[in-house]
Amino acid sequence: MAAAYGIHLGNHSASLASYSNGAPLIIANDAGDRVTPAIVALNGTEWEIGLPAKSGQPSSKSIIKHNKRLMNSDFNADDLAYVEASSSCRIQNEDKVVYEFETSETTLYSNPDNIATKIYAKLFTIASHAMNNEGDLKLVLAAPLHWSTTSTERLVKCAELAGFDVLQVISEPAAALLAYNIEETAEDVNVLVYRLGGSSCDVSVVKVSGGFMTIEKNIYRSDLGGQCLTKDLADYIASEFRQKWKLDPQESRRAMAKLLIHADNCKHVLSTLNSAHVFIESLLDGVDWSQNVSRARFENVISSKINAYMEPAQQVIESFGGPIHKIIICGGSMKIPKLQSAIANLVPEAEVLSGISPDEVISVGCAREAGLLLDIPEFSLSDLNTEVEFLGKDIYLKYLDQTVQLFKEGTPPYAQNVQSIEAGGDVTNISFSLHEDPESEEFATETFNVESLSKPFTLKATLQQSNVLLQVE
Structure with a gap:
């Protein structure tokens, strides 16, 4: 039986969550900690990952920190300089990035992808020990909003090499909203997602309307953390x-x-x-x-630093121009009460969501998404090209003499739309067709026998990464 997991690998730490019995649960590591330092060290001839790499005598180890910055295929000179300054291994950057780990006993070479794989392997071991039964470890990952597809694919490959079966990669702001079930909110809401990690800061405004999430504004700062x-x-x-x-x-x-x-x-x-x-x-x-x-x-x-940390949030709010109804705080540094008060004071009328520890929010959202994916059965409708996270075009549904907009542009995968279908008592079969606009040809169709269903019945549509699932009940 497959198990659902969510992981957020940051520059400074990593968090692992599982989804079982309808709820996400953070899994502690072998030291009993709910987060694991994203640090890898060579101590003599032995690799250390997490807390062992962080503790002990730093002078006796060759250490790499903030490796995630160099997992971004579009990293710049400032990112490279930052990783070099915080680490004790040498970094070569000619054709590609190479780490030189040197101790008194040996010298070994590695690269950002290998280091990320080691961290994922540590988390895979933790997840395996937490399972009550044998089965595949299904995983949803979170990636920064500004990362390219190439960078995201590198992250997926590292997790798969560590043993996980990666179902999907979602953006960090989307994971934050999923952690608090905000996509299920009936009314339209604008959510400020403020993430302050160990070495970077992301601020986004996400509009949620009818279960659809749309990123309206975003600012990324690599100099704040x-x-x-x-x-x-x-x-x-x-x-x-x-x-x-x-x-x-x-x-x-x-x-x-x-x-x-x-x-x-x-x-x-x-x-x-x-x-x-x-x-x-x-x-x-x-x-x-x-x-x-x-x-x-x-x-x-x-x-003296508080105003600088609030500046990107203020810029995003002013640029958006609309009301902010909710604020989600995430990232390990947002556990600091002074910073929580500062962000709340920016928008006093907004509800601050802080029921989940900030350094666990994104992994909890990923685990919830993984649980949702495992609950969706397989299906076989014609493929529809979509963006990795948000739908690039509208989708319309036609049945009998009705035409409705099923999903609009900007909808994230695995969003659902439930329609109440009125049909006469003598109707036994209904065909549903999907279209990119009301006048275009259908790109998929499905016919259901509804004779045994009570009237009116419901049609549930689920948007997946390359398909649309239709179910009647």
């Missing part, structure tokens, strides 16, 4: 250490690497608690450091 806040906190701790011991951790790359790890952990603790304790063994010249950091102090440290 939670790492900026981690760096500010690390600098603050370094200044406290310098003031007491007259030693400057910022002059030591090793000391700052340790500081950044502890500052990142401290930041996450302060997202849920009012204080966090930082203890760093042998921070510099054998001197240990112990300090309590309050949430109020942390918020004061990052206060």
